[in-house]
Amino acid sequence: MSLKDRITEDMKNAMRAKEAERLGAIRMLLAAIKQREVDERITLDDAATVAIVDKLLKQRKDSHQQFSAAGRVDLADKEAFEIVVLEAYLPQRLSADEVTAEVQAIVTELGTCGPGDMGKVMGAVKQRLAGKADMGLVSAAVKAALAG
Incomplete structure (x- = not known):
């Protein structure tokens, strides 16, 4: 169904x-x-x-x-x-730790290094995590990953 x-x-x-x-x-x-x-x-x-x-x-x-x-x-x-x-109509959401791990993996795959790469990383993250995670949480995780 x-x-x-x-x-x-x-x-x-x-x-x-x-x-x-x-x-x-x-x-x-x-x-x-x-x-x-x-x-x-x-x-x-x-x-x-x-x-x-x-x-x-x-x-x-x-x-x-x-x-x-x-x-x-x-x-x-x-x-x-x-x-x-x-x-009730959304699939099971990823936890904050799972989102952070996914974002780190994507950043590593893309080989990005700084805040200027935010658009490139967010594009890849949106494709992989669309519907699986809160995008506000994802955005924060991407900013943290690119800043550190």
Whole structure:
């Protein structure tokens, strides 16, 4: 079963269980998937679907942070709930130590040596770790590896 099929099944289950908040979050995800498919006239595979989930998750985390800072607890709670729903569709994430080890291996493979090589390293890292790690964590690991 593809990830998109799993999301559709979860939407149907949420409708049957009358879980309005969960249903809203899943519909938002399916709408983003459908929008990309229509815009680009393609059918998304699991990797592209994970990329959309990752993008929406980043947006929700940013919104949660902004709402929390503004004292809007009601909206922050809604974003936090959507974060939990979206995280269920991501593959198992690498730990910080695993990310650091992968980044070190890539830096060694490429033979890079300084902060000026950040773009080259990030390009290689994104290909290898896309969907497997939080890119904020990856970026920090690349900066640390190139600085040291």
